Amino acid sequence: MAYLIINAIGFLLMGWDKNQARNRGRRIPEKWFFILAFLGGALGAWLGMQIFRHKTRHTTFVLGIPLLLVWNVLVMYVLGQHLSL
Numbered sequence: 001m002a003y004l005i006i007n008a009i010g011f012l013l014m015g016w017d018k019n020q021a022r023n024r025g026r027r028i029p030e031k032w033f034f035i036l037a038f039l040g041g042a043l044g045a046w047l048g049m050q051i052f053r054h055k056t057r058h059t060t061f062v063l064g065i066p067l068l069l070v071w072n073v074l075v076m077y078v079l080g081q082h083l084s085l
Helices: 002-022 030-052 059-083
Strands: none
């Protein structure tokens, strides 16, 4: 359940930040997207990037978010192995 929530937050924040960028409003610092992605929200952030077409020209996001998605999968796999004992 926590995984769904953190990914929903990442997705929604990506959309909100895109809207703020269009309207020249207050933006979300990029480090928060990476912190959220590191903590398990990489899939939501990546989906938000694709659907809202946001941060797709930033190399750090284009490479970093998918790498953090791989990190998320590895962490879930390791945790799954240890919790299923």
